[in-house]
Amino acid sequence: MKLRLLSLYPDQMNIYADRGNILFLQHRCEWRGIEFEVTRCGPGQRFDPANYDLLYMGGGQDRDQKAVARDLIETKQASMRAAKDGGVAVLAVCGGYQLLGESYELEGETIAGLGLVDLKTIREPGPRLIGPVSISVNLDGEEKVLAGFENHGGRTRLGQASPLGKVIHGHGNNGEDGFEGVREDNLIGTYLHGPLLPKNAWLADHLIATGLEHHHGERPELEPLEDSLETAAHEAALKAARKG
């Protein structure tokens, strides 16, 4: 079996140690004998969605994010749309999550997003939403918890799209409606970094299974791993979120 990951803008959108997410996926595949292939896709580069099972995009500084927003629309919009419609797993974190939506308003300027999901983000006056966070999530019929860290000036509001989860502790999309992230088909957008996957091994395995299902046409039963440290790190992140 083989999982093919496309890492979008690894040099621009990596501010919250996003490579930790990819490293985590890579080891968990390799320990199970699943081949793992990473392709980097940066500014000006195009990609064929048929060649990938999982797309990853992280967060960046404002300046990098603006440049990336333009480039996404110029060189990758159609491929991103086709990937989502074709069932490719997508994980977009923080800035990457914001760019999935219709637009991002900041300092009087409106940056156009990919428009893959019905959401808008606005940088409103008021403090950045910062701190440890936990949310409850139901991806495949079972209530589970994600823990991480959020740090965003933008407030995201969902239109017709469904949230990824409900805030237990922390701010979430906008600090008001109690929702966090977005989920549609196999696409997930979230403000949770830290990085997200090492603190939530179950989500990493969910993405691996979804990606393999996309590639091989059948959802595999993943071999369990020795996860005592993963579980302890998850518990510690939950504890940090509880303490606020």
Add this chain to the structure above:
Amino acid sequence: MIKAKASVARMVGRLSRATGKGGGTTLPGRVLLKLDANAIDKLGARLTDGTTLISATNGKTTTASMLATVLAGAGRHPVHNRAGSNMTWGVATALTEQRGSEGLFEVDEAWLPEVADRLGPRAILLGNLFRDQLDRYGETEALADAWAGLAARRAGRTSFILNSDDPLIADIGNSSGPDTIYFGIEDEAQALTELQHAFDAKLCRNCGHELTYDRAFVGHLGHYHCESCGMRRPRPEISATGITLKGMSGLTATINSPEGSVELDLPLPGLYNLYNALGAIATARQIGVPVSESVRSLAGMKAVFGRVERIRIGEVDLSILLVKNPAGANEVIRTLSLEPAPIDLWIALNDRIADGRDVSWIWDADFEMLADRVGRVTCTGTRASEMALRLKYAGWPTDRTEVIEDPEAAIDRALAQSGEQLFALPTYTALLDLRKLLADRGDTEKYWEG
């Protein structure tokens, strides 16, 4: 009035220390600033021989300590926040408790504009900007913008000493006026073989195009230019060539300046400390100490509290190296990689406010570099399990890694299991805890007496 307020503040500090409440390195300043919001301006006016400010993400305390050593060699003893307390209250505490006609302060990156506007310094040394405590500062670009604004306000009145190898810092020279000098490394042999993961300056500050690097030395510090607008790294007036790194025991280099070339024998390890030394030497030259004198003083330098420190405990030599962000951690990792294997480690990861609540940075540091050289590893602190998890995914041996949340139990375990040499890598508050622990057990003196 300010005299009476300052003496109240001093008394609070003495009480705090007498009752064992801790270092007392910030409390008098906090009290004073409550009593008088302009206390820094008023007390600062006494510094008639001029004030020097130092800021950077990494190396503030060490660089300030180097400059203090150099100035002491020249018979000058400035008012100095030497315990590393570098927000306004730390500066105010030093101003309250020390006498002198010259000032030397390290200042937190975000507080630098305010402190500079209040003190009107004659020199400002800016060392580097790396991603650090993302929950507090957000973005390096935003800090660079604030510093450029400060430079424009102070141009013509303040001498700026800038690191030419950090494009975020060198760019400030476009705002700081003609009284600006640069320092940097010119030794191509010290270049990293590949760019590190936590790379913080990607775009030209002038035109927004991607920067091209001919070589990088530490993180994004190196030789760069912009293919689009032609922006180039400024040529440093104070530079280092012919560098030899000697692991934990230090380094040697040739220091070149308009005064000629001299050999530096620095008892502190790593290129990051060479950058600190270059900054201190360049600043000293701007405020009246010749390069050759600075180089002589630095050769006799002791490590500063916690930044690199060696303590003998029973049969074990304990070396303490602060880690707090990916760039700093990478330099510590690089220095350790020159030590003989197996390397025994005690690593303490806390997520308190002063550490940064966000611990994601550990996934950006290149712990992979030590994977086949480590011996026994003890992880401790409030996020010990995530530290151990990071090391597992860096390929470190899980069967020789232990998680012990209590720092004292962890250090006892690490000391008992270690060979002759144990390396302690704490985050900031874990370092304070470790020092207190060792002091309480009589292993070292209390840090505020140091």
